[in-house]
Amino acid sequence: MKFSYFPGCTLKNKAKDLDNYARKCAEVLGVTLEEIENWQCCGGVFTTAKDEVATKLSSVRILKDALKKEQALVTVCSACHNVVKQTNYAIQNDKEFAGKVNRYMAEDEYNGETQIYHYLELIRDVIGYDKVKECTVNPLTGKKIAAYYGCLLLRPNSVMRMDDPENPSIIEDLIRAIGAEAVVYPYRNECCGGYVRLEDAKLSDKKSNAVSESAKKAGADVIVTACPLCKYNLEKSGCEIPVVYITELLAEALGVKEDTNE
Amino acid sequence: MQRIGVFVCWCGTNIAGTVDVVAVAEALKKEPGVVFSANYQYMCSQAGQDLIKAAVKEHNLTGIVVCSCSPRMHEATFRKTAAAAGLNPYMVEIANIREQCSWVHKDVPTGTEKAIILGKAAVAKVNLNVPLTPGESPVTKRALVIGGGIAGIQTALDIADAGFEVDIVEKKPTIGGKMAQLDKTFPTLDCAACILTPKMVDVAQNEKIRIFSYSEVTEVKGFVGNFDVTIKKKARYVKEELCTGCGACTEKCPMKKVPNDFNLNMDTKRAIYIPFAQAVPKVATIDADYCNMLKNGKCGVCSKVCAAGAIDYTQKDEFISEKYGAIVVATGFNPISMDKFDEFAYNQSKDVITSLEFERLTNAAGPTAGKLLRPSDGKHPEKIVFVQCVGSRCDACNEKGKEYCSKICCMYTAKHAMLTRDKYPDTDVTVFYIDVRTPGKNFDEFYRRAVEEYGVHYIKGMVGKVIPDGEKLIVQASDLIAGKQLKIDADLVVLAAAIEPDKSARPLATMLTASMDTNDFFTEAHPKLRPVESPTAGVFLSGACQGPKDIPETVAQAGAAASKVIGLLAKDKLTGNPCVAQSNEMMCNGCSTCERVCPYGAITYEDKEFRMPDRSTLIRRVASVNPAVCQGCGCCTVACPSGAMDLKGFASEQIIAEVDAICK
Numbered sequence: 001m002k003f004s005y006f007p008g009c010t011l012k013n014k015a016k017d018l019d020n021y022a023r024k025c026a027e028v029l030g031v032t033l034e035e036i037e038n039w040q041c042c043g044g045v046f047t048t049a050k051d052e053v054a055t056k057l058s059s060v061r062i063l064k065d066a067l068k069k070e071q072a073l074v075t076v077c078s079a080c081h082n083v084v085k086q087t088n089y090a091i092q093n094d095k096e097f098a099g100k101v102n103r104y105m106a107e108d109e110y111n112g113e114t115q116i117y118h119y120l121e122l123i124r125d126v127i128g129y130d131k132v133k134e135c136t137v138n139p140l141t142g143k144k145i146a147a148y149y150g151c152l153l154l155r156p157n158s159v160m161r162m163d164d165p166e167n168p169s170i171i172e173d174l175i176r177a178i179g180a181e182a183v184v185y186p187y188r189n190e191c192c193g194g195y196v197r198l199e200d201a202k203l204s205d206k207k208s209n210a211v212s213e214s215a216k217k218a219g220a221d222v223i224v225t226a227c228p229l230c231k232y233n234l235e236k237s238g239c240e241i242p243v244v245y246i247t248e249l250l251a252e253a254l255g256v257k258e259d260t261n262e
Numbered sequence: 263m264q265r266i267g268v269f270v271c272w273c274g275t276n277i278a279g280t281v282d283v284v285a286v287a288e289a290l291k292k293e294p295g296v297v298f299s300a301n302y303q304y305m306c307s308q309a310g311q312d313l314i315k316a317a318v319k320e321h322n323l324t325g326i327v328v329c330s331c332s333p334r335m336h337e338a339t340f341r342k343t344a345a346a347a348g349l350n351p352y353m354v355e356i357a358n359i360r361e362q363c364s365w366v367h368k369d370v371p372t373g374t375e376k377a378i379i380l381g382k383a384a385v386a387k388v389n390l391n392v393p394l395t396p397g398e399s400p401v402t403k404r405a406l407v408i409g410g411g412i413a414g415i416q417t418a419l420d421i422a423d424a425g426f427e428v429d430i431v432e433k434k435p436t437i438g439g440k441m442a443q444l445d446k447t448f449p450t451l452d453c454a455a456c457i458l459t460p461k462m463v464d465v466a467q468n469e470k471i472r473i474f475s476y477s478e479v480t481e482v483k484g485f486v487g488n489f490d491v492t493i494k495k496k497a498r499y500v501k502e503e504l505c506t507g508c509g510a511c512t513e514k515c516p517m518k519k520v521p522n523d524f525n526l527n528m529d530t531k532r533a534i535y536i537p538f539a540q541a542v543p544k545v546a547t548i549d550a551d552y553c554n555m556l557k558n559g560k561c562g563v564c565s566k567v568c569a570a571g572a573i574d575y576t577q578k579d580e581f582i583s584e585k586y587g588a589i590v591v592a593t594g595f596n597p598i599s600m601d602k603f604d605e606f607a608y609n610q611s612k613d614v615i616t617s618l619e620f621e622r623l624t625n626a627a628g629p630t631a632g633k634l635l636r637p638s639d640g641k642h643p644e645k646i647v648f649v650q651c652v653g654s655r656c657d658a659c660n661e662k663g664k665e666y667c668s669k670i671c672c673m674y675t676a677k678h679a680m681l682t683r684d685k686y687p688d689t690d691v692t693v694f695y696i697d698v699r700t701p702g703k704n705f706d707e708f709y710r711r712a713v714e715e716y717g718v719h720y721i722k723g724m725v726g727k728v729i730p731d732g733e734k735l736i737v738q739a740s741d742l743i744a745g746k747q748l749k750i751d752a753d754l755v756v757l758a759a760a761i762e763p764d765k766s767a768r769p770l771a772t773m774l775t776a777s778m779d780t781n782d783f784f785t786e787a788h789p790k791l792r793p794v795e796s797p798t799a800g801v802f803l804s805g806a807c808q809g810p811k812d813i814p815e816t817v818a819q820a821g822a823a824a825s826k827v828i829g830l831l832a833k834d835k836l837t838g839n840p841c842v843a844q845s846n847e848m849m850c851n852g853c854s855t856c857e858r859v860c861p862y863g864a865i866t867y868e869d870k871e872f873r874m875p876d877r878s879t880l881i882r883r884v885a886s887v888n889p890a891v892c893q894g895c896g897c898c899t900v901a902c903p904s905g906a907m908d909l910k911g912f913a914s915e916q917i918i919a920e921v922d923a924i925c926k
Contacts, residue, residue: 106809157661158660158661162657164602164604166602166603167604167609167610184726186607186610186729186730186731187729190727
């Protein structure tokens, strides 16, 4: 099975592990991720301003590229996924926006045809947890893992359609599939502070601390996330337990993790 | 050729402000068939009607066109005027030059031009009108009330009081509905049972009222005055006529772990049960999902202890057919499921409950015998947080909850808060609200007492998250007035869940061909002027099935619905609508298309003998319309491939004449 793959900027520098292990695990699970050529930044944030078109064009190009190859698109960074998916939804549901976007396109029109999977959805809906179990050579038995969703992965639900944003289970199900214990804690879908860190680091610390303390209190050994910004904020705010990318943990279970000792 | 009179109404300035009424009257005078034309300030007034009557006599008019407001407003008025002047009432046509013209146009030339066109169309139609006579049908003098809550109970009592027979069909084993589950009622704080149970007893003892409990309506046929209804009496495995309600079986049944839905599953009951002490009828019912005897034939304890010999494990569902003249829908409401509201941790913590559950927790007959105790550990809660508007007034794109205001929550939350502070003054009570809405007699005074006398903390702002934290709950919320984010501890969180129509309402509406809104509330015939009637003739609405309502409003509406029913049942014959479909048998080829599209089941087929030109006879299958059932919607006239179907009063050639007049 081949999919178009959009890693996004952060995965090329700060979040190399998220990208690296996502590809390796996919190979083990029988999926090839073909990186889109000449991609640009997703735009970073999906602005809800309806007349804002320019920052969304790079997402459209990504989606169009996948369509040209007749492949579904896979993303892994929560923020990128959110922007690309929201852009696609806007094209499907807002004719005016779609019209404006297409005036920028040199070739054929794009009308929201591309199917988008977040890496977690790819595992749940295409690969299946049974396949993950089958391929797990190093089950993480006994490890207590807290899934941290953040906000962008699941919201807005009317667009993302991934899981119940108030009581999700998609990461916990994967944690269980690789033999570990999923720690469910109340703050797992709260905000880390996001880009507020740039302006008000204290507020971001407060938000992040609430998450990490809640996970720690629930007995977690490690927190996993799919979002580079969440990981950055949790670590920056002094989280006492390790925060790793979900793909890294999956790589460990599938036996493809390199010992980097960073 | 008709002799038509045209009457242009000013409607004060409503029409005359944007339409040159004199010019309209002048222009229409030149139309074919028009022999008289006039304008007047208020055509619907007595003087206006007299003007019409005089003109009919003086000019020997055979048809009338009134250019005025919508026919929904005054068509009936002018038909009566015509009848009084000796004309057939169906020779009157209304040109709607108010709602469809003067109110939507701003300048006089446009308005006038359009009014003239509309008038021309009406004249063209009247030229082809023929006198119509409505048929008559008899009335079955018995009413059916679907739902045995306070709405259904009040409607049934009022109808019976007028001397008519009433049947109540209630799907639960007892009547009483939601009100039977409540503790106290706002704003006077009478105990719900104390005011409800006497009414339940009245129902049981009333000779005119029959109760079909544990029963459902499964089929409705017929039409106003003549409904044929099938009622399914579900097997309760107890002979109602023998059971004395002694309760011996409910004490001895060994199956103790049956969730008690009357207490919202906060405790358990036996597999044979009487929902509550004052149930009507006071008859036991076996829950077949839990009864060992019914499941695997091993038990039979209830049968052994029943002195009356009322237990019957072989009982089957029974179907009863009855005839009714009128049907009242009183199917009520339910709180919505909290499954989509995990931010409030309803499914994560036992100490997050809904208001109806709180009601049972404070009810002396409830699972805690009226002591307010936490469901998780049975301890007394010292801090209670009430959250209003949970699932009410939601954004449509949110995909959870309802867009409407559930109306009763502000008042019952104030009641809960006040009663808690009254009974347990040591308990700290906080209410989070978006707005407090208390329009009703003595309602705002009640709410203010909760705040001012009982010291309930009202905080304007919504709760974003409830976090279970050990034995406690942490409530994360915003205080909009202080502009602060709050995190407060609570021992118990009570959610004022939105209410929605009962799930049985939608299939019932289909059976009754009664319309519903997007929220599955039954639609009234007119939101202001006909609030208790469904648009479907003979179907009436009582209580929360029509929209969120508190008890005083429900009882008022129940009485109003009853009076409408009484008005209908008091008649011996009903005059039908003559504007019904009619099949031209010579053109009908018996294809059944019209039967399939008819939403009212008014069309049947019969084999009819036709005399052929050569004097032989031929039997052909042709459509036949029951004029009493037909509502004149016109679906069949459009669907008929051979053009055999036509609607009286709205015949195809009349409609085409109107279109031609407009397009000329």
